[in-house]
Amino acid sequence: MDEIKSVLLEILEETRPDVDFEGEEALIDDKILGSFDIISIVSEINDEFDIKVKATDLVPENFNTVDAMCELIDRLQNE
């Protein structure tokens, strides 16, 4: 999980260098990440982790925090 997190943080920071991802609890609900950011993050993690995030996975609960994103990646890897 730690490995997922460090790779994910790299992707996130590359996409939005202006955001302190580890300190945020509501990235979607507080409108810090927009739909364009989400698509770009998802395409990166699809490539990096060799998974396929579906449109139905794009709900706030899965993207509000870094940990939630890690869980999503972990779940999809084990599917």
Add this chain to the structure above:
Amino acid sequence: MAVFSLNFIAFVGIAVLLYYLVPRKYQWMLLLLFSILFYYISGGLKAGIFIVITIANTFYGALTMQRITEKTRQTIKNSEHPLTRNEKKAIRAKARDKRHKIFLLSLLINLGMLIVLKYANFFTVNVDGLLSRLHVPVQIPVVSFILPLGISFYTFQTTGYLIDVYNEKYDADRNIFQFALFASWFPQIIQGPINRHDTLAPDLYAERSFNERNFRTGIYRMLWGYFKKMVIAERCAIIVQEIITQYDAKSYSGITVFLGVLFYGIQMYGDFAGGIDIVIGVSELFGVHLAENFRQPYMALDVSEFWTRWHMTLGNWMKDYVFYPLALSKPFAKMQKNLKKTLGPYVGKVIPTTLASFIVFVLVGIWHGASWRYVIFGIYHATLVSSHTLLERVYERMRAIFHINGKSAGWKAFSMFRTTFLVTIGRYFDCTPNTVVAVQMLKKTFSTFNPWVLTDGSVFKLGVSEREFSILMLAIILQIAVDVVNERGVRIRDVIADQQVVFRWIVVLAAIWAIMIFGVYGPGFDVGAFMYQQF
């Protein structure tokens, strides 16, 4: 029946009274009854068969998909011999295939009805026009249908439900009459907001006792909506009408024309957001909470942000059911990979997303009406949003060169004005009868420079007197003040609801008084129905 008419208020009054009087298990039935009655009184019965078809089609489509899933689970669980992994996989694949077919059929019926009823006329007229231009001696008959009341809203709401059940986001509804209530809930059927089943349905089906606080805040919300509609939107309408219909005859040009369209935008905001305030307020009287549709749109810093604040439920619908699935689809993923290889990671990332968003905005434009001016309206906004994304890095560099702090208050204010300006330009295609007039008005706007009309008293000759104009300005300032407070996260009606009873009554009576005294109830009273009803 327009939601700002006295008839509507009486209708709601009777419905509320009965709702809290009948035994609780009948409450949802009463809401359904009143929704049917509302549809009937509003003249929806002429094309009422279509909403019935949509309800039945969506309900049974979703339920059948749900049953297939349940049956598959049962089959796997109750199998006489332990199934191998491959056997289970085969059973699931067969079920998935069946569900997929049912889903596509139901989706086709829903969207097909919307497309045919709303766009057949537009399509046939244009094809005929093209044929005659090409000198082809063939004409297809022009078809025109009565547009069923609220079709764009109920089709989107039910289709969203269908997609959610297909994606197994939640279970299908088991009661067709309850589902009919979800599809036709009377306050929202005419102008939205477009709600989701998992949040709206439980509220509609619940059994509840009278909650005074809900009732109180609901009334406040309604009053604010009536104020926006009657005091601001109806007064703006006079100026808009004068400038847009008389711009040629009276040679209006330059800033005057721009003002007309700017006031049109304010009118739209008062009209649509005010209507939504009433719809949300009325729903709250029954303890039903609807999704918000506006979030201070004119405080957006760029046009893409504007669309996350204006008609939010349509934007979110498009995002969840069109943009995301499209941007994550196989062809888009492939395009992304190819572009990444040839033109680098940034272009590879930005172009497919921009294309998906472009398609969404054209759809949003067409959603507003079957006409070329809405197609252009859509393309205009699509271009603005796309260019913003594509040129983001250029903008960043420019800000760095000119030492502009993107987070300063001055820059934010400038960005808000810029957004308002760009959105207003787009409205030229919305407020005019056709694209020719829109282009002529744009030419008139930019061919004359006449800022003195703002100070030489010309604005008082645009259909409203100086006194009327001042009332409008004060009302708009009040609206802006409320928006600023809302933007800071303060819900004014909660603050009022927490005050002493005397203060609360003073606020209510003052609001009613202001709506009665300053509201515009001209000869256009009947026809000035909420503009979004036509969608």
